[in-house]
Amino acid sequence: MRLIITIIIIINHGDISLNVEAINKHIYTLCMCCSTVSIKHPLKYKLIKLAMSGVPLETIKGLLRLTVKRGIGLAVRDVTTSDPYIVVWHGDQKVRTAAVEKSVNPVWDEELTLYATEPIEPLKLKVYDSDMFFDDTMGDAEVDITPFMESVTNNEEPMVDGTVIAKVIPGRENCLIEESEIIWKDRKVTQNMCLRLRNVECGEIELMMQWIEVNAMRRTTTYP
Numbered sequence: 001m002r003l004i005i006t007i008i009i010i011i012n013h014g015d016i017s018l019n020v021e022a023i024n025k026h027i028y029t030l031c032m033c034c035s036t037v038s039i040k041h042p043l044k045y046k047l048i049k050l051a052m053s054g055v056p057l058e059t060i061k062g063l064l065r066l067t068v069k070r071g072i073g074l075a076v077r078d079v080t081t082s083d084p085y086i087v088v089w090h091g092d093q094k095v096r097t098a099a100v101e102k103s104v105n106p107v108w109d110e111e112l113t114l115y116a117t118e119p120i121e122p123l124k125l126k127v128y129d130s131d132m133f134f135d136d137t138m139g140d141a142e143v144d145i146t147p148f149m150e151s152v153t154n155n156e157e158p159m160v161d162g163t164v165i166a167k168v169i170p171g172r173e174n175c176l177i178e179e180s181e182i183i184w185k186d187r188k189v190t191q192n193m194c195l196r197l198r199n200v201e202c203g204e205i206e207l208m209m210q211w212i213e214v215n216a217m218r219r220t221t222t223y224p
């Protein structure tokens with residue numbers, strides 16, 4: 001039986017444009033069979049994983065790319081230091097960074113990708129000290145991403161790089177230490193945040209959040 005498959009996927013500066021309707025369990029199999037389509041791109045891989053987990057991709061508006069930059073003055077859990085890592089929740093999604101050994105000022109610079117939930121759920125994060133048997137907690141934080149999502153919905157492209165779309169002030173619902181600007185940067189809605197950890201004696205976390213658009217483009221699949 002002859003199978004003709006044409007899948008067109010355009011990747012441009014981290015943006016993914018593809019027919020989201022097409023990415024499902026069946027397409028995953030097709031991608032695996034088709035040598036012209038690489039599944040190694042992390043964001044494309046994320047979409048394929050979502051499809052495999054049964055998430056209806058046609059309902060996903062886009063992806064949240066979260067860059068966990070660094071921790072500042074984190075709590076000590078191993079006599080003089082800690083081995084911190086961060087777990088992030090968004091709705092029922094859960095992702096984590098690697099652990100940085102022996103540092104209370106760790107630099108992760110690690111990208112975590114989540115899909116935007118509908119209705120909008122807050123981002124929740126928790127810091128842990130990695131240990132052989134039991135990982136101690138090192139504080140937590142929460143961010144209401146409603147202003148960010150409103151900026152995504154309301155922004156009018158194109159804008160000058162660095163344009164401020166909105167400003168978010170510190171409050172109970174966001175754990176922000178200082179005012180956070182939502183800006184247009186590198187053709188993406190971007191928000192830098194510095195969060196004060198709760199339920200712990202000390203510690204701050206620096207994050208950057210970017211919106212990755214997922215657009216339907218085109219795909220042709222022919223089955224004999």
Ligand SMILES: [Ca+2]
Pocket residue numbers: 077078082083129130131
């Ligand atoms: Ca430890």
